Every structure is written in structure tokens, then in C-alpha cells.
Amino acid sequence: MKVSVQTAEALLLMIEAQNLPIGARLPAERALCQELQVSRAALREAIGQLIGLGVLESRAGSGTFVRQPLAVTMFRASQSSIEPTAIKDDHAAKDDDTDPLYRLDVYEARLVLEAGTAWYAAQRATPADIEHIRAAYDRLADFQRQGNTEQAALADAQFHLAIAQASHNLVLLELMHNLFERLQHNVVTARRKIYTQTYEFDKLHAQHSAILAHVSDGEPQAAREAICEHIGFVNQQITDIELQQARTQRVSRLGILL
Structure with missing residues (x-):
């Protein structure tokens, strides 16, 4: 499994564990990298994937926010190879x-x-x-x-x-x-x-x-x-x-x- 996919799953689990509601702002990039123990490149790619799925949204100058929480099992289904x-x-x-x-x-x-x-x-x-x-x-x-x-x-x-x-x-x-x-x-x-x-x-x-x-x-x-x-x-x-x-x-x- 790609590191970015693993990172995306970790982000979803974090959102679920912390019960972050729609509209909640994610921690800063550096803090997320430290918490998830991943590189900035992997984190950015994972966030990009979740933005593409409508789970997160990026607001210029404000950060990244929860748009629609998603279960990890559903994320895995979306990643199934065709x-x-x-x-x-x-x-x-x-x-x-x-x-x-x-x-x-x-x-x-x-x-x-x-x-x-x-x-x-x-x-x-x-x-x-x-x-x-x-x-x-x-x-x-x-x-x-x-x-x-x-x-x-x-x-x-x-x-x-x-x-x-x-x-x-x-x-x-x-x-x-x-x-x-x-x-x-x-x-x-x-x-x-x-x-x-x-x-x-x-x-x-x-x-x-x-x-x-x-x-x-x-x-x-x-x-x-x-x-x-x-x-x-x-x-x-x-x-x-x-x-x-x-x-x-x-x-x-x-x-x-x-």
C-alpha cells in the first residue's frame, strides 16, 4: 500500500477518534506530520486524495477543513483497483x-x-x-x-x-x-x-x-x-x-x- 494511502487512512482515523465535526480545521501541517510520523510529501498527497473525495476542503490562507467525514472502510472501497x-x-x-x-x-x-x-x-x-x-x-x-x-x-x-x-x-x-x-x-x-x-x-x-x-x-x-x-x-x-x-x-x- 502506498504511503500516501496509509497516511490518508491515518487521517480518517484521527478525524474519527477526535470526533471532528464538519467544518473543523485540521492541525497545521508540521503538527500532523509529527502526529502521524510521515513526511510532508506523503501528507500533502494524502490530503489531496481526501480533498478529491470531498472529505476535506482547502481554504486559501485558512488551512484544511473537514467537509464530510468518511469511514476508513469506504475509503478503501474507493481505492480498490479497477x-x-x-x-x-x-x-x-x-x-x-x-x-x-x-x-x-x-x-x-x-x-x-x-x-x-x-x-x-x-x-x-x-x-x-x-x-x-x-x-x-x-x-x-x-x-x-x-x-x-x-x-x-x-x-x-x-x-x-x-x-x-x-x-x-x-x-x-x-x-x-x-x-x-x-x-x-x-x-x-x-x-x-x-x-x-x-x-x-x-x-x-x-x-x-x-x-x-x-x-x-x-x-x-x-x-x-x-x-x-x-x-x-x-x-x-x-x-x-x-x-x-x-x-x-x-x-x-x-x-x-x-
Whole structure:
């Protein structure tokens, strides 16, 4: 664990132990360094992280103040790494392949969660947040051009999670992290089913571009509408493809030649 992250956790524990209320001023930098036994560089980086999460705020000429106390467990959830991982072929991952209603549950969960994360991200995203979202968007576009479905799906999931991080709402972020494996598998399933439809892929690219633009431009209503339209589009495409597959299988069973 990075020293700055450990220092941020120590600061949160100090705020909790001393029961510092919203608006309370933190001790001076030198005093904090002595109390926490850390360097000024580590302390400044930790304070920067907590300011970014909305826990602290810096007032020019006045110092650093408590803006919104945060439990250490929630801070750790916000620091969870969003790294590419292999798709797990376990029972949970199979559910939305064998049970269309379960896939619908995933769709509805994404719709509810991501409408909120996009809304708040458009209001709260920092320049660093925007760069994080844009980097995931660029990786997605690169892998898509290469025809690398697996890595494109991972980048797609990371794009949506980067938006959740930019919402600066730790409860929403924790829920999105818990949904990550399900979201990741859901995206892979969608891409496998529409992979051969270049026109539809162009639509997906345009939708991601619109989401990024609205979040970057600070347009919460447009960002929410764009992400809901995108998730609805993907769900409808999969539904249509599954319906066509079911019809084809039925015709085949009946022995009717197309």
C-alpha cells in the first residue's frame, strides 16, 4: 500500500477518534506530520486524495477543513483497483447466459446505478477524473479497432467504472465495484452477440463518445440520458439477437429450410 494511502487512512482515523465535526480545521501541517510520523510529501498527497473525495476542503490562507467525514472502510472501497481480470466462468457468470430474466436484472441494476453515477460525475468530475474516463474510452476504441473483443469488453467495463469514480459518491462506487464482475461478463456477452454487426459497433462508439462529452462538459441531465440510452440500446440488441436465434433454432427443429 502506498504511503500516501496509509497516511490518508491515518487521517480518517484521527478525524474519527477526535470526533471532528464538519467544518473543523485540521492541525497545521508540521503538527500532523509529527502526529502521524510521515513526511510532508506523503501528507500533502494524502490530503489531496481526501480533498478529491470531498472529505476535506482547502481554504486559501485558512488551512484544511473537514467537509464530510468518511469511514476508513469506504475509503478503501474507493481505492480498490479497477484492473483487467479474466472473466470467471463460474455459476454466477453463467446465470445471464442460461436465464434471460437474470440478464434483465443486470440491465435494470445498471440502469439505476449508472443513471446516478453519470449524473453526479457530470457535476463533480475533476480534470484528473476526466482524463481517467478518457483513457478508458481510448483503450476501448483501440481494442475495438483491433477486433480484440475480450480486452475491449474489459475497457468498456473500466469506462463505466471510471464514471462511477468521478461521481465522488462512495456508496455508488462501492455498489459498482460489487457489480464489476457481473458488469464485465455482461459486456463480454453483449459484444460476442453483436460482434459481427459493424454498424451496431459504430453506434456503441458514438454512444460512449456522447457520454464522455456530456460528463466532460458538466451536463448532468444529458449525461444521464446518454448512458440510459446506451444501456437500453445494448439490452435491446441482445434481446433481438436472442429472439432471432430462438426462431432459427425452432425452424431447424421443425425441419423447415430457410
